[in-house]
Amino acid sequence: MKIYVEEDENAIRLLGDNSEYFPISVTLQIDLKGTKLESPLEDYYVLQPNSSGTLLATIPKPSDRSWSYRFAYNYSMGNALAVHDDQYAYQLPFPKGQSYRLTQGYNGRSTHQGLNALDFTMPEGDTITAAREGIVVRIKEDSNRGCPSSNCANDGNYVTILHSDGTMADYVHLQMNGVLVELGDTIEKGQVIALNGATGWASGAHLHFVVYSTGNHAQKSIQVRFETAPGRIEFLEENTTYSAFQ
Ligand SMILES: [Zn+2]
Numbered sequence: 001m002k003i004y005v006e007e008d009e010n011a012i013r014l015l016g017d018n019s020e021y022f023p024i025s026v027t028l029q030i031d032l033k034g035t036k037l038e039s040p041l042e043d044y045y046v047l048q049p050n051s052s053g054t055l056l057a058t059i060p061k062p063s064d065r066s067w068s069y070r071f072a073y074n075y076s077m078g079n080a081l082a083v084h085d086d087q088y089a090y091q092l093p094f095p096k097g098q099s100y101r102l103t104q105g106y107n108g109r110s111t112h113q114g115l116n117a118l119d120f121t122m123p124e125g126d127t128i129t130a131a132r133e134g135i136v137v138r139i140k141e142d143s144n145r146g147c148p149s150s151n152c153a154n155d156g157n158y159v160t161i162l163h164s165d166g167t168m169a170d171y172v173h174l175q176m177n178g179v180l181v182e183l184g185d186t187i188e189k190g191q192v193i194a195l196n197g198a199t200g201w202a203s204g205a206h207l208h209f210v211v212y213s214t215g216n217h218a219q220k221s222i223q224v225r226f227e228t229a230p231g232r233i234e235f236l237e238e239n240t241t242y243s244a245f246q
Helices: 150-155
Strands: 002-007 011-018 024-033 044-045 053-058 066-076 089-091 099-104 117-121 127-129 136-141 159-163 168-174 192-195 206-215 218-222 224-228 232-234 241-242
Touching: 011 024, 011 044, 024 053, 044 053, 136 168, 159 192, 168 192
Parallel strands: 089 224
Antiparallel strands: 002 011, 011 053, 024 044, 024 066, 099 117, 099 241, 117 206, 127 192, 136 159, 159 168, 168 206, 206 218, 224 232
């Protein structure tokens, strides 16, 4: 990610490049003296994946008086303008015929306080499938370390999938080399994407699944509904075993 300046005799332009597979949201702070922006400052500027030269702001250079500018920015992964499609029915993230217990639900007391994430207890090496179609935008699979404390928080392997509404899903705690898709792959709902593990902040093998958008430069996790039986679409309940029918 890069924010930079281009200048000609009439104006200063702030531009952005994003070489990642995921969108990036940028906020700008601009201090001006003797000039003003060509158009009002937006709350967020979204740099689309693999894009360059996105125009963020134009600062005219007056010829008849002295002027100056200063700017700073913050950025975060994801599209801050994304709105989750709450009508979407997610699929259980494991193959047809498999059953696993949801041992921690949304806002769970163990490690999900204030977090809309789900933990399925699942043996190491078991198959994980995509709960929703999308594009693979982030992968980590080089870790072999896990422990039941925040010391291991950065050691979890994961796959991140970007959905068509701009939200993303993380599938976390994967086995070392347990990612079975490549960056940039378009994947279908139900497609095999990874093998489960216990890397990162984990007291045992489980899949941590979270859907989120980005707001105010922090992840905003989202409660989503799953199709748990044909035509039955619901929020999952903690300490319940679910069987994939599709
Ligand atoms: Zn979790």
